[in-house]
Amino acid sequence: MSVADTLRYHWNVNLLGRAALRWRRWQTELLAKTGSGWRSEILTPPLRISAWTKELVGRHYLQGNFAHLHDKVAWVTSGAPIEFLRALDFYVLYPENHGAICGAARVVVEIASEAENAGYSRDICSYARTDLGTLISGKTPVGKLPKPDLLLACTNICQTVLHWYRVLAHHFEVPLILIDTPFIYTQVSDHALTFVKQQLEEAIPMAEKVAGKSLDQRKLKQITRLSQMATYLWLELLERCKHRPTPISVFDQFTQMAPIVEMRGDAVTVDLYSAMLKEVNDRIAQGIGVVPNEKKRLLWDNLPIWYRMRYLAEFLGRHGIVITASTYTNAWGELADLINPEQPLVSASRTLIHTLLNRGAGDKLATMRRMIDEYNLDGVILHSDRSCKPYSIGQIDQRDRLIREYGVPALLLEADHNDPRSFSEEQVANRLDAFIEMLGV
């Protein structure tokens, strides 16, 4: 990268871009202070700190727009180990996260149709279709996505990502690092752990070659430490929801989780979540809940329905119901204890293989039961996500057992996390109405 490129990068990202994003943040904060930007009689306004989260996410994608001038770029799956890539100064992009942004911005149908017209079936994951649609058409709400120099796929969330990344590798003609994490049906085996660690060791020289530099172990430890701090803070934030009334709902958690996914290992993420924790503590101290008169508290299972979050929050909020916790947001915090900054690779192999989606359906049920107890929950909504088979298979039995053996009302809600064409508002409303009745509200 030439000096001119570096200057152009800093001019656009660190001067112009940063100033514009900061300006937008101040405006949003001002609106939040006066309370004039929020139009819901049912829900408490979002955390004031959301403006900062938005600024950070905006900055991340802005960096992506100019990344080719400054950094090597890696596209990674959401469960992948990114600490070594960050230590090698890669700009890291999460196509799944980009998919979620498209979902929340309600542009998925337009973008995914591009992929479908090119022959991709509507039966494959809608994140993948969104990403491939952007690849084909260039359409995205974030300006543009930087071309990858390296791809990293970890199968600890699904095999789908590997099929998807094989397509990307073919399209971009760049190396693909695979971290394959044998699924844990009952208990993890030693040879599976060794296998994951070996692959991490093999991945480093591949990434070094693309980065054109060697991995600095001290930097890797430092980044791993920051990752762990952010993960602990995230978990602490979620655990604040054990309070009654719930200070932030699962919908707030969904919108605040982008940094723990795509900026893990950055010092600013630690600062953000520390500040967020303070604001949540203030809410608790003042007795502020998400809904004014909290009557019932629920657990959410599976990915969010990105394009209908406000609708669902208000629908339930109208009845004094708040979704307090979710297995999905919890998955980004529950393994904090397994991270060991002094042994980054050994601990990475443990955390990678133990992610929620890499564990059996019975284990997920046990996680739900534990959360129901700890968060004092009254029911469960299991989002049966047409796009996400690994998360959804097992939900029918999980629901049945929650009802039968645990006496907890549970609802299976058919939809898709990103594709609104699989969301029937009428059907969802009917199912929710019946469920609310069952909850005795």
Added chain:
Amino acid sequence: MEVISVIPRRLDVINKYKEQGGYVAAVLPIHYPRALLRAFNVLPVEVWGPPRVDTSHGATHLQPYICSIVHNTLSFLQMGGLDITDVIIIPHACDSLQGLGSVLLDFVPPDKPIVPIYLPRGRRESDIVFLTREFYAIYQRLEAITGRAPSDADLMKSIRREEGADEVLIKLHQSHSCLPLTDIAFYRLIRSREYLPAETFIELAQAVLAKDIKKPRDGIPILLSGIVPEPMSLLEAISEMGAMVVADDLACCGRRLYPPGRSGDPLRRMAERIIYAPPDPTRGNPIRERREHLLRLIENSGAKGVVFYDVKFCEPELFDLPTLRCELQKAKVPSVTVEVDINDPLSHQTLTRIEAFLEILNERR
């Protein structure tokens, strides 16, 4: 041809094997170490669905967007279809089979052991080492189930027998268009490897190979790609339309032409055989390898076009399709895609689609 009419029936084979003191394993798709099972006197009998079962049983545990192979397997199991077997082997081919294994282990446990196998998705040394150790773990499970502990020599003997069966299987595929067999008869024979002991299969196959007429059959030559040619009447329909399948890239057939292993260590040799098998998306092979493999098959067999015959909701197949078709187009090889639910009879729409495709191929001849 009369050889085909003497292919033993699945149930007879199972009963006979059990009468002789053997065990029977129900094995779900796709890749698994046959030789390891046989060394324990366990006969693998594969379960690809099967088609046409009452799926209402599976539907009480699985969502409708899960593929019909997985739905049918669970239904078949719940209806008692696998009662005769002693153990269920579940190779990890995809998220859906992973989910089925997990549901069975945690929520609907059958009255027999379930042995999942994780198959690594690469061809690196670490993949071979992992799979070797995974097979050792399976060895220990089988030891506990059968009370046997085959030696390395026993394992090698079993491997050689399976390698022999696979060698004739490869020969059958290579001579496909010159054999005096209709497509449906050919695939009945090939698919009998899903349940016949290797030695019985070798005998049958060699009898057919002896009748190699060295003169290609007549018809529009096509390549069939996908998971499984169900319903099998598809093959009759293709013949009636004046075409013939001269090569395949089917998960249950052509993607399991395992090469002989190299290692002197039996478990590692079994791992090598699976890892170096023809490219398969469920084992994570790159699309480039699949493209090269398809083009090689087309060139060697003289196929004029490719029919992608895929099971609905099968992500491993669906992801590669657009790129593969585009690459084939660049090589001037036409292709068509058809999606099926293995429970449905061949639809008029499917047949029309294939017929229209064959007409195009015919015009280009």
